[in-house]
Amino acid sequence: MTNAFDPDAPAPPGSGLFGLGSPLEKAAVRVLPVPFEATTSYRRGTAGGPLAIEAASHQVDLHDRQTGRPYESGIHLAQVAPEVVAWNEEASALAQRLHAQEDSSAERETMLARVNAIGAELNTFVFDRTRESLNQGQLPVTLGGDHSVPYGAIMACAEEHPGMGLLHFDAHADLRDSYEGFTWSHASVLHNVIGGAADLGQIVQVGVRDLGESEARAIEKSGGAIHTVFDDQWARTRLDGLSLRELVRRSLDRLPPEVYVTFDVDGLDPSLCPQTGTPVPGGLTWHEAMLWLEELTNSGRRIVGLDLCEVSPGPHGDLTGQSWDAAVGARLLYRLIGTALLTRGKGSRESLTGPD
Numbered sequence: 001m002t003n004a005f006d007p008d009a010p011a012p013p014g015s016g017l018f019g020l021g022s023p024l025e026k027a028a029v030r031v032l033p034v035p036f037e038a039t040t041s042y043r044r045g046t047a048g049g050p051l052a053i054e055a056a057s058h059q060v061d062l063h064d065r066q067t068g069r070p071y072e073s074g075i076h077l078a079q080v081a082p083e084v085v086a087w088n089e090e091a092s093a094l095a096q097r098l099h100a101q102e103d104s105s106a107e108r109e110t111m112l113a114r115v116n117a118i119g120a121e122l123n124t125f126v127f128d129r130t131r132e133s134l135n136q137g138q139l140p141v142t143l144g145g146d147h148s149v150p151y152g153a154i155m156a157c158a159e160e161h162p163g164m165g166l167l168h169f170d171a172h173a174d175l176r177d178s179y180e181g182f183t184w185s186h187a188s189v190l191h192n193v194i195g196g197a198a199d200l201g202q203i204v205q206v207g208v209r210d211l212g213e214s215e216a217r218a219i220e221k222s223g224g225a226i227h228t229v230f231d232d233q234w235a236r237t238r239l240d241g242l243s244l245r246e247l248v249r250r251s252l253d254r255l256p257p258e259v260y261v262t263f264d265v266d267g268l269d270p271s272l273c274p275q276t277g278t279p280v281p282g283g284l285t286w287h288e289a290m291l292w293l294e295e296l297t298n299s300g301r302r303i304v305g306l307d308l309c310e311v312s313p314g315p316h317g318d319l320t321g322q323s324w325d326a327a328v329g330a331r332l333l334y335r336l337i338g339t340a341l342l343t344r345g346k347g348s349r350e351s352l353t354g355p356d
């Protein structure tokens with residue numbers, strides 16, 4: 001097959017995610033944009049993530065030393081579904097009124113029920129779309145939006161791959177049993193997945209540094225089913241000059257052969273995601289996050305699905321391609337996809353050893 005595509009050429013405007021314009025039927029990767037952030041509790045803006053990331057993706061160099069040529073496999077970005085936009089507008093407006101606490105309790109109950117119903121509809125939508133990707137043998141990638149968004153994707157992957165594990169990057173454990181009354185809250189996504197999936201394997205969490213007491217208890221009570229590498233443990237390993245790679249390997253060893261990666265960008269140091277919804281000091285550096293992905297590949301495990309959430313270009317969006325958060329998000333998305341393709345036997349990488 002002749003391929004006229006030049007990975008080094010600048011991406012023309014309107015050329016789609018990473019300038020690839022990959023048609024759906026030829027793509028190994030299907031990215032579902034879900035600009036939804038109804039239950040965002042602190043700062044808004046993650047609904048602008050998908051379009052800002054698409055704009056910023058035109059600056060990403062497609063040749064990747066760590067993952068080779070992910071672009072060759074085809075990466076298709078679906079259109080934003082109008083119903084998702086409508087759900088986000090309605091549920092966000094209701095959630096903001098609920099935060100303002102100016103309505104009667106009866107009114108509040110009705111509004112809360114509606115927000116939760118919209119969340120359930122969104123879950124079904126994401127589940128169905130993920131199912132379609134899985135049916136076609138494509139890697140399902142969900143692009144949030146807040147971290148409530150990938151619930152349906154994780155459920156669909158868990159159904160397709162019984163016993164799959166979860167690798168969860170996040171500043172938060174997301175184990176709350178609903179948050180502010182919202183059943184489908186960004187702060188509850190792991191709790192909901194654990195409650196909803198029939199056969200979910202080991203969970204490994206990384207970057208966690210903001211934790212409620214009930215969440216700490218949930219981790220304890222899980223008897224190891226949830227293994228959390230707390231950020232202070234991570235930082236101590238780094239500060240004491242011990243091997244982070246060893247810590248990563250030991251942690252990954254707990255995971256089963258098939259792994260879903262859920263990446264809340266606030267797991268990274270906030271200098272890499274200053275506008276994210278709930279930033280917390282500490283977190284992984286860029287290269288530390290990449291170390292996890294590199295070792296996941298080395299371990300021979302297979303990524304069966306992934307999401308990237310909570311990337312925010314700020315409250316007003318950014319379609320210029322110049323948002324720093326989106327620039328990081330686009331590169332992270334490309335690296336996550338490239339890593340997943342590598343684990344699925346596609347692509348190759350250059351030697352990662354340093355200079356002799």
Ligand SMILES: [Mn+2]
Binds near residue numbers: 172
């Ligand atoms: Mn999260």
